[in-house]
Amino acid sequence: MHALIIDDFENFRSTLYKMLMDLGIGNVDSAASGEEALRYCKARCYDLILCDNNLGKGKSGQQVLEELRSTDNPCADSLFILVSAESSKSIIMAAYDYEPDAYLAKPITPKALDQRLNRLFEQRLELKEVLAAQKAGEDEQAITLCNKLIAQGSRYTNSCQKILGQLYLQQHNLSAAEELYRTVLDNRELEWAQLGMVKTKLAQQDLLGAQQWLENILQSNPLCMKAYDLQAELFKLQHNTEGLQDILQKATDLSPLSILRQQELGVVAQQNNDLLTAANALKRAVKLGEHSCFDKPDVHSLFAQATIDLFSMDKELAKPLIRDAIASANNLEDKFGKNNLRKAQSLLLESQLQICAGDQRRAQDALVNAQSVLGNTKDDSALPVQIEMVRALRLLGRNNDAQKCLADLLEHYAADEQQLQKLDVLLDEPRSEKNKLMVAEINKKGIAHYNAKDFSAAADAFKIALQKLPNHVGLRLNYVQALIDKLKTQFNPALSERIQQTFTKTSAIISPQHPQFQRYRQLNDVYNSLVRAFEKQRG
Structure with a gap:
C-alpha cells in the first residue's frame, strides 16, 4: 500500500x-x-x-x-x-x-x-469489484455485483444500495431508482436515500414531490448542503431566479467557503439586478479562487462589471469594492495567460473602474492602451471585448465614439444572427430575429398577466427578458409599471427599493429624445407620489 x-x-x-x-x-x-x-x-x-x-x-x-x-x-x-x-x-x-x-x-x-x-x-x-466496474463504466456489471452483495447480507449493504441508486439514475431507470429508495426509507430514514428520492422526482419532472422531500430533509437537518443544491436545481427548473438567489444565499451563509456556490450566487444576483449581493459574492468567489481549480476568468470580469454597474446605481455602496475589482481586472492576464484579447478586456474593465475611483487620467490611459491592443480586430472571438469597448466609451462620456463603434459592429455582423444576439445587450431594441420574437412573446404574456391584475407574474415575465436585454427601454418600463401596480396594492419597502433601482438604471440609458421618455417620466411621477403617500401615512 x-x-x-x-x-x-x-x-x-x-x-x-x-x-x-x-x-x-x-x-x-x-x-x-x-x-x-x-x-x-x-x-x-x-x-x-x-x-x-x-x-x-x-x-x-x-x-x-x-x-x-x-x-x-x-x-x-x-x-x-x-x-x-x-x-x-x-x-x-x-x-x-x-x-x-x-x-x-x-x-x-x-x-x-x-x-x-x-x-x-x-x-x-x-466493494472493490463494484467500484472497479463503476469506474470502467460497466454499469450493468456494477449493478449485478451490488445486488449480489446485498443478497449475501453484506455489512456494507447501505453503501451498495447508495451506489445502486446512483447507477439507476445514471441509466435513467427512474422506476428502479424510486423502488430502491422507498425500500431503504421504509426501514430507516437515511439522508442519502431521501436525497436520491429528490433526484428521482426531479428527473420525473415531479417538482411538487421533489419540493416535499426537500422540505422534509431540511426540517430534520438544516445543514444538509446537498439539499440546498437540489433546491437550487428545482428553482432553475421553475425559472424562479429570486427563489434561486435566496436558497444560494442561505447555502453560502452556512458554508461560505464553497467557491462554486459563491460564483453561482454572484451570477444569479446580477441577473436579478441585486448588484450589491452580486458584487460581494463575486468578490468572495475571486478570493476563494486564488488557489482553486474552479477559478475562471469570467468570474473576475463579472466581479469588475458588477462593481461598475453598482457604482452607476449607488456610488457609496460600490466604493469599498472598487480597489479589489481593479486588482481583479489587472490580474486577468497573470492568472489565466497572456493574449491580446484578454489584455484588452483587462484594460477596458480597468478604464471603467478608474472612472468609478475618480481617476479620469488613468481611465483614459487604460482606454487608449486597450484601443491600441485591440486595433481593428473584427473576428468573432473579439466581439465580447468590443462590447466592453462600447461600455467603456459610454462610461467615459464619449457617446459619439461609442455609437460609431456600435454602428460599425452592427454593420459588420448584420447577416450574423448569432452575433447580433450578443450585440442586443447594448441596444434599446433588439436587432436579432430571435430576440425580437422573444420580446414580442414576453410582452404578450406579460400584458396578459397585467390585464388579469396578476402584477407579480407580469413583472416576472418582463424580468426574464431583461436578463438578456438589460438596455431594452420598453421592457424595462413594462417591468416597472407592473411593480408599481403591485406596490399600489400593498406598499413594501423592498419592492419600492427595487423600483427605485430600476428607475436609476433606466435614467442612465434613456435620453429625452427617446420615444418612451414621456412614459418614463409619468411612471416616475406615479412612483414618487406613492412613496410620499406612504411616508406621510407613516408619520
Missing part, C-alpha cells in the same frame, strides 16, 4: 509517518504543500491520502481534495482523510460539504487512526 501525508509542519508529518509505518503501511510519501502534493498525485496512485486542511500559503486541504476529485489524475478515487485542528463553523461546514472519506480532528492518536483506517479499508476491499 502507498500513502501520502500532506502537512506544512515537519513534526506532524514525522508523527503520522511513524503511525502509518507501525500500522503496516510501508510506502509513505510526504508533501509540505498542496502544490507539491498534487505533483506527487499526478505521478502515482495512492491508496490513502492524509491531508491537513490548513497548509499555510497556497492551496488548502479542501482545495487539494476538490482538485483530486474533479480533474483527471491517478488519485481521483484514493481514500482521502481531511485532518484539522480548527473548529470554526466555516471550516467544519466546508469539510462536511466537500465529502472527504473521513475527517479527523487533531491531535490524532494511533488508536483512532487505526480504527478509522480499518473501517475504510475493509469497506474498500468489500
Whole structure:
C-alpha cells in the first residue's frame, strides 16, 4: 500500500509517518504543500491520502481534495482523510460539504487512526469489484455485483444500495431508482436515500414531490448542503431566479467557503439586478479562487462589471469594492495567460473602474492602451471585448465614439444572427430575429398577466427578458409599471427599493429624445407620489 501525508509542519508529518509505518503501511510519501502534493498525485496512485486542511500559503486541504476529485489524475478515487485542528463553523461546514472519506480532528492518536483506517479499508476491499466496474463504466456489471452483495447480507449493504441508486439514475431507470429508495426509507430514514428520492422526482419532472422531500430533509437537518443544491436545481427548473438567489444565499451563509456556490450566487444576483449581493459574492468567489481549480476568468470580469454597474446605481455602496475589482481586472492576464484579447478586456474593465475611483487620467490611459491592443480586430472571438469597448466609451462620456463603434459592429455582423444576439445587450431594441420574437412573446404574456391584475407574474415575465436585454427601454418600463401596480396594492419597502433601482438604471440609458421618455417620466411621477403617500401615512 502507498500513502501520502500532506502537512506544512515537519513534526506532524514525522508523527503520522511513524503511525502509518507501525500500522503496516510501508510506502509513505510526504508533501509540505498542496502544490507539491498534487505533483506527487499526478505521478502515482495512492491508496490513502492524509491531508491537513490548513497548509499555510497556497492551496488548502479542501482545495487539494476538490482538485483530486474533479480533474483527471491517478488519485481521483484514493481514500482521502481531511485532518484539522480548527473548529470554526466555516471550516467544519466546508469539510462536511466537500465529502472527504473521513475527517479527523487533531491531535490524532494511533488508536483512532487505526480504527478509522480499518473501517475504510475493509469497506474498500468489500466493494472493490463494484467500484472497479463503476469506474470502467460497466454499469450493468456494477449493478449485478451490488445486488449480489446485498443478497449475501453484506455489512456494507447501505453503501451498495447508495451506489445502486446512483447507477439507476445514471441509466435513467427512474422506476428502479424510486423502488430502491422507498425500500431503504421504509426501514430507516437515511439522508442519502431521501436525497436520491429528490433526484428521482426531479428527473420525473415531479417538482411538487421533489419540493416535499426537500422540505422534509431540511426540517430534520438544516445543514444538509446537498439539499440546498437540489433546491437550487428545482428553482432553475421553475425559472424562479429570486427563489434561486435566496436558497444560494442561505447555502453560502452556512458554508461560505464553497467557491462554486459563491460564483453561482454572484451570477444569479446580477441577473436579478441585486448588484450589491452580486458584487460581494463575486468578490468572495475571486478570493476563494486564488488557489482553486474552479477559478475562471469570467468570474473576475463579472466581479469588475458588477462593481461598475453598482457604482452607476449607488456610488457609496460600490466604493469599498472598487480597489479589489481593479486588482481583479489587472490580474486577468497573470492568472489565466497572456493574449491580446484578454489584455484588452483587462484594460477596458480597468478604464471603467478608474472612472468609478475618480481617476479620469488613468481611465483614459487604460482606454487608449486597450484601443491600441485591440486595433481593428473584427473576428468573432473579439466581439465580447468590443462590447466592453462600447461600455467603456459610454462610461467615459464619449457617446459619439461609442455609437460609431456600435454602428460599425452592427454593420459588420448584420447577416450574423448569432452575433447580433450578443450585440442586443447594448441596444434599446433588439436587432436579432430571435430576440425580437422573444420580446414580442414576453410582452404578450406579460400584458396578459397585467390585464388579469396578476402584477407579480407580469413583472416576472418582463424580468426574464431583461436578463438578456438589460438596455431594452420598453421592457424595462413594462417591468416597472407592473411593480408599481403591485406596490399600489400593498406598499413594501423592498419592492419600492427595487423600483427605485430600476428607475436609476433606466435614467442612465434613456435620453429625452427617446420615444418612451414621456412614459418614463409619468411612471416616475406615479412612483414618487406613492412613496410620499406612504411616508406621510407613516408619520
